[in-house]
Amino acid sequence: MAVTLRDIAKRAGVSLATVSRVLNDDPQLAVSDETRKKILTIAEELSYTKRRRRDTAARHKIVIVQWYPELQELTDLYYLNIRINVEKEAQAAGLVTETVFANNLAQVPKDAAGIIAIGKYSPAQLKQLSVVSRELVVIDGDVLAQGYDCVVPDFEGGITQATQALLAKYRRVGMIAGQESTTDGRPVADPRASAFQAAMGAQFVPAWLKVGDYSEKSGYAQMQALLALPVAKRPQAVLIANDVMAAGALRALHEAGVAVPAEMAIISFNDTSMARYLYPPLTAIRVPTEQMAAMGVALLQQRLTVANLAPQRVVVGTLLTQRQSAKL
DSSP states (O other): OOOHHHHHHHEEEEHHHHHHHHHTTOOTTOHHHHHHHHHHHHHHHTTOOOOOOOOTTTTTEEEHHHOOOOOHTTHHHHHHHHHHHHHHHHHTTTTTTEETTTTOOSOTTTTEEEEEEESOOOOHHHHHHHHHHHOOOSSSSGGGGGTOOOEEOOOOHHHHHHHHHHEEEEEEEEEEOOOEEESSSSOOOOOHHHHHHHHHHOOOOOGGEEEEOOOHHHHHHHOOOOOOOOGGGGEEEEEEESSSHHHHHHHHHHHHHHTTTTTTTEEEEOOOOOHSSSOHHHHHHEOHHHHHHHHHHHHHHOOOOOOOOOOOOOEEEEEEEEOOTTOO
């Protein structure tokens, strides 16, 4: 069985991205001489050898496909951060990148050695991408069952942690969840609402679960729906599925004169820079977009190096960051 970068990373106790960049002699990598020597020693012990690609000129060119149009990306810092960090990680690893926006699959160049697709894609769209290059990694979409590598956040773990933290202080906890669709109209399964319901158990109240579309406008509208309930029958705390909807929800609360967190506490999901600058700053579940980007690039590099790999799913954990919108 061929030795992979994952084998070396496991033995060395470092990330796939670090192993790849050490073995590719990346001059911009900040790593100790001890770690570098350890990785090289393990690679030698395991007799690791790089596999040459058919096309030496094309092997360094990868395409980053962002499912948002460029202007819409500016309204959702989560996807913007992933795309920027993928470009940085890929270029630091010596790869030439080209970015295609708005899921414009027709613009994906035919000479791409590999593709990193950011966002949600239908089976038909994945098939169209794989025609250009079978070396395909999806970030933020779970496509393992369809035979492709992917990097996803631990939605269930993050939502469960946030819900339990709220339940430790509040009896009535609600959620504003989200529903997405691919750009060709296929609904996307989102585990956040079901994870919330499971974590709530017998304390779950259906009227306190509202579903928006991840936009600021829908966050505003769904919070207004919760505020329409009598004060004694509305949630004391609300978990919101992303920072953009949380911004809309906060606006609704401010307009209604509801104090945060004294009268209603808020926890958001994603923890982009927006969360720190809203008023009050949001307590949030942080999704490490830098780490997701690094893992996506490492998976693609591995696929470009080693033939006949089984598809892999990498799940990246989350962190709870406490600020002023919820005192836990």
